[in-house]
Amino acid sequence: MENFITLTIDGVKVEVPAGTTVLEAAKKAGINIPTLCYLKDVNAIGACRMCVVEAGGRALQAACVLPATEGMNVKTNTPAIREHRKTLLELVLSNHDKKCLTCTRSQNCELQKLCRDLGVENGDRFAGAQNEYAIDNASPSIVRDNNKCILCRRCVATCAKVQNVGVIGATGRGFTTAIDSPWNLKLNDMACINCGQCITACPVGALYEKDETKQVWDLIANPAKHVVVQPAPAVRAALGEEFGMPIGTCVTGKMVAAMRRLGFDKIFDTDFAADLTIMEEGTELIGRIQNGGVLPMITSCSPGWIKFCETYYPEFIPNLSSCKSPHEMMGAVVKSYYAQKAGIDPKDIAVVSVMPCTAKKFEADREELAGTGYPDVDAVITTRELAHMIKEAGIDFVNLPDEDFDDLLGESTGAGVIFGATGGVMEAALRTAYEVITGEELTDVDFTAVRGIEGVKEATIKVGDLDVAVAVAHGTGNASKLLDMVKSGEKNYTFIEVMGCPGGCVTGGGQPIVSAQDKMTCDPKVLRAKALYGEDAGKAKRKSHENEEVKKLYDEFLGKPNSHKAHELLHTHYVKREKYSK
């Protein structure tokens, strides 16, 4: 039985399991102790001192690292504490650029909110020397502006501990301390995997995506360009949050309506391409199993994961599926099949991807991803950037009617939808592989063993006479653990799904940012995945190979899955990358 303890916080008695911190216990007592450097499950270092409380010690103590003890009497709101917190904020502001009006995080900034909530009146109280940093915008995905950095180290912990990458860290000492790469190298010169998890960890505007909305506006405004847009599965599970809707609201219809009003010429669905991916990847897997190919085969939808594998685990490159990621497949199909059908020269078509992901910006620049001789995808914007465009256009998102994707490349099954959650690609692949291999109908399509947010999930699936051992990892830190077990021979699998971000795409680096305070009481990984599984369950068709438009694409254009033409357009190759580029 779990050991419980009772303590008093601001006069309220609470009972919590032993091992709970005072910060967590206070939540139970209905008190939100302010935090800056704390990030649940990622960073608890008591560094920023915002969360200090009086707990009987001789000094104020940081609640995020203070274990609750039996009979403890905690005060979180005394004049001394309020004064302390306010002074801390004033000190942080003394070395902060305070350009809130033009900051990407304005109104979604933890520092700004605390200053307002805690009544900081004078941001210049400790005006003095201020560090000035050049903005690092060399990466195609991530911009770092240290003039806004408050040295909380949430990004550092995320990069090193969650993702096992560690390309940024605290450098120097005292006033010259900066979060930086060694030798002031730019992020782009480091083995950064472009996942953008640092962005979603940042409490302020020191990290944000490389903005491409201007390019997209220009494409839309250019009469010579036929602009096709496609949203990834996970976008619809989070976009509503940018407009005040609760986390986990699915806004597919409104999203399509908004895109139409923004002026895109065609609105196709990356979910369609996800179904297409299953046809190609499923066929590739069956081929590898039957022809003694390299196993385990590992999914290739996540460009952050791909770059991680190319850099840190190049020995697994032969295991990677040769399938392009879904949005790249869509781009190639749009510029070939659709171009032909619509009678438009592919050079006049621009494909815009709306992705929950910052690594997709890097991926779209990969030279090999140009199946038609033109780049498969011309611009990638994140969910956040799309929200920004909708706001800029004055579209009343919440009150939009639900609209449908355009025909030809707009149909999707439930299997395509769940690509956005960890385990989704695996589940979608199993639904199709089962029927293709056994020739029997799969009646229960829910492979719940591969759902959920456990770091590494395993299952053995009975497919006819075959026992297929599968594993799912999300977050490259978890992927490392899984690959190390495969490498040592401790584990053996046929098929592995890896997503670069914890939770999969629903909590990708391009998704709406949830504050550390909100993450203490809800898990966006769970809530957004639920929205996708809900949409899947509501679909009449839930297996990729039942997608009529996908069938038509094969009948009219590609022939069979893994055909020569499919290989030309839908498959790719990978390169070994150096861990240190200089």
Add this chain to the structure above:
Amino acid sequence: MPDMKEKFDQLQQVIAELKDQPGALMPVMQKAQGIFGCLPMDVQKVIAEGLGVTLSEVYGVATFYAQFTLEPSGKYIISVCLGTACYVKGAQKVLDKLSEVLEVPFGKTTADGLFTLNPTRCLGACGLAPVMTINDDVYGRLTPDDIPGIIAKYREKEQA
């Protein structure tokens, strides 16, 4: 003097000896600095790979502690005392003059590799304030005007 290959072999040996100890990073870095005189990028990469930590972590430690240096020090290390007594007696002006004569900012080494200019804490010779040391030589009751002559002495010695 051992060549670079020998030095890297020595470093690998140090890593092999210490890598299983908890908190091996700092001792390895100290020994590495002993071998190479400083901690340049190639050395830090070997340490990171050898200990299974990130380069960011090694670099973070290297830039946090004043004892670690990323660049080789000069043949002559000039330490200018900025303790209270020296400071009130004008040590800052002495330091500024040195920076001017050597054409090098504080903490850096001259292009010819001869001099490293280090401001330091109290050297314990307050009676001689303002004071500086050049390797083991102590110079007291300095004025900025003394500086060009002192530096010239070392340069002449090198040319001889």
